[in-house]
Amino acid sequence: MGRRGRRPIAAALAVVLAASVAVWLQPADAFAGVTQVRMRLPLKPRLPLRGNERVALAPFLLVTEADKQRDKRLANLDLQGEFHRFLKKQMEKKTKLEVVATPPDIKLPTQSLTELGHATEFWRSVGAAMGAEIIVSGSLEFKVEDRSGYKTEEYISPINGQTYYRQVYVEQTGFLFDIVFLVIDGRSGEKLLQDEFKDFRQASSRKADELQGLFENLFSLENQILNLFVAREREADRYIFTD
Amino acid sequence: MRRAVSLALLAGVLATACTSYSSTERPSSQIAFGAEVAKKGLWREAAFRFEQALSRDPKNARAHNNLAVALEATGEFAKALEEYKKALDLAPNDNYIRRNYARFAEFYTSYTRTTGKAAGGP
Numbered sequence: 001m002g003r004r005g006r007r008p009i010a011a012a013l014a015v016v017l018a019a020s021v022a023v024w025l026q027p028a029d030a031f032a033g034v035t036q037v038r039m040r041l042p043l044k045p046r047l048p049l050r051g052n053e054r055v056a057l058a059p060f061l062l063v064t065e066a067d068k069q070r071d072k073r074l075a076n077l078d079l080q081g082e083f084h085r086f087l088k089k090q091m092e093k094k095t096k097l098e099v100v101a102t103p104p105d106i107k108l109p110t111q112s113l114t115e116l117g118h119a120t121e122f123w124r125s126v127g128a129a130m131g132a133e134i135i136v137s138g139s140l141e142f143k144v145e146d147r148s149g150y151k152t153e154e155y156i157s158p159i160n161g162q163t164y165y166r167q168v169y170v171e172q173t174g175f176l177f178d179i180v181f182l183v184i185d186g187r188s189g190e191k192l193l194q195d196e197f198k199d200f201r202q203a204s205s206r207k208a209d210e211l212q213g214l215f216e217n218l219f220s221l222e223n224q225i226l227n228l229f230v231a232r233e234r235e236a237d238r239y240i241f242t243d
Numbered sequence: 244m245r246r247a248v249s250l251a252l253l254a255g256v257l258a259t260a261c262t263s264y265s266s267t268e269r270p271s272s273q274i275a276f277g278a279e280v281a282k283k284g285l286w287r288e289a290a291f292r293f294e295q296a297l298s299r300d301p302k303n304a305r306a307h308n309n310l311a312v313a314l315e316a317t318g319e320f321a322k323a324l325e326e327y328k329k330a331l332d333l334a335p336n337d338n339y340i341r342r343n344y345a346r347f348a349e350f351y352t353s354y355t356r357t358t359g360k361a362a363g364g365p
Contacts, residue, residue, distance in 0.1 A: 239339040241305035242278040
C-alpha cells in the first residue's frame with residue numbers, strides 16, 4: 001500500500017516539474033507581446049524663421065485659367081481669392097506670423113513659374129513696398145474630373161448566404177489640387193524655397209460640388225502647407241513589443 | 244491521494260512563480276517597463292529603458308525596434324533609422340518590425356525630401 005500510495009505523488013510531481021521545465025525552456029519569442037501605440041511625430045518647419053515675420057501673400061499663377069472656358073464649374077470659382085482667404089486665415093490662426101495681402105492690382109511680371117522664381121528685382125520691390133520679410137507666391141491648379149465606370153463589388157446573397165462578385169456602375173467626381181509654393185526673401189528678392197503639394201479627393205457621386213471639393217483638398221494639405229512656416233505634428237501608429 | 248494532489252498543486256504554484264519571476268536585470272523586464280511608459284507617452288523614459296535592455300542584450304531585435312519607435316517619437320529620426328535597420332538585420336522576418344520600418348521609411352523619405360537634410364541627425 002505504502003509503495004502504491006507514493007506512486008501517484010511521484011507521477012504528479014514529475015508531470016508538474018516537466019511542465020514547468022518546458023515552460024522555462026520555451027524561447028522568449030513564444031511569449032512576445034505586441035501593442036500598437038499612437039504617437040505624434042514632431043515636424044520641424046521647412047523655413048528657418050523666427051516666427052513673427054511679416055509675410056506678404058502675392059498672387060499665384062493660375063494654371064487652370066484656360067480650362068475655365070470649357071468647364072462652367074471652374075468659371076464660377078474664384079480660385080485665387082478662395083486660396084488666399086484660406087491661407088491667410090490658417091496662417092493667422094496657427095502661426096504668429098503677420099500676414100498681409102499685396103494690393104489686388106499688383107501684376108506678376110511673368111506667367112512662367114521658373115521665371116517668377118528668378119524675378120529678383122520684382123520681388124525686392126514688392127518686399128520694400130509691403131515692408132515684408134517674406135513673400136509667398138507660386139502656382140495653383142485645380143481640376144474637376146467626372147469619372148464613371150464599372151467596379152467589382154462583393155455581394156452576399158440573402159437567399160443562400162454565399163458570396164458573389166458583381167459589376168456595378170459607379171459615378172464619381174475627382175478633385176485634383178496642385179499647389180507650387182514659391183517663398184521669396186522680401187529684402188533680397190531671392191527664392192528661399194520652392195515646393196509642390198498635391199491632393200486628390202474623390203466624391204462618390206457625379207456633379208459633386210466643386211467648392212466643397214476644393215476645401216477638402218485644402219484641408220488635407222493644411223498641415224503640410226503650415227509646416228513650411230511653423231513646426232507641426234503628424235500622428236503615426238507603430239508597434240512596440242511588450243516583453 | 245489528497246496529499247498527492249496538494250503536493251502537485253504546490254509544485255505547480257512554485258513552477259508558475261518561477262516562470263513569471265521578473266528581475267529588472269532582465270532585458271524583457273526593461274522592455275516591459277519601457278512599453279508601459281511608452282503607452283503613457285513618456286517616450287524619453289521609454290527610450291532609456293530600451294537602451295538598458297540593449298546594454299544587457301545587444302542582439303535583441305525587439306529592443307532595437309522599440310528604441311527606434313521611441314527615438315522616432317522624440318524626433319531623433321536619423322537615430323531611429325539606424326535602430327530600425329539593426330532590428331531588421333536581427334529579425335528580418337518579423338512582420339511587426341517590417342511594418343514599422345515601412346511606415347517610418349515612408350514618413351522619413353517625405354520628411355528628408357521636404358527638409359532637404361537628414362532630420363534629427365547630429
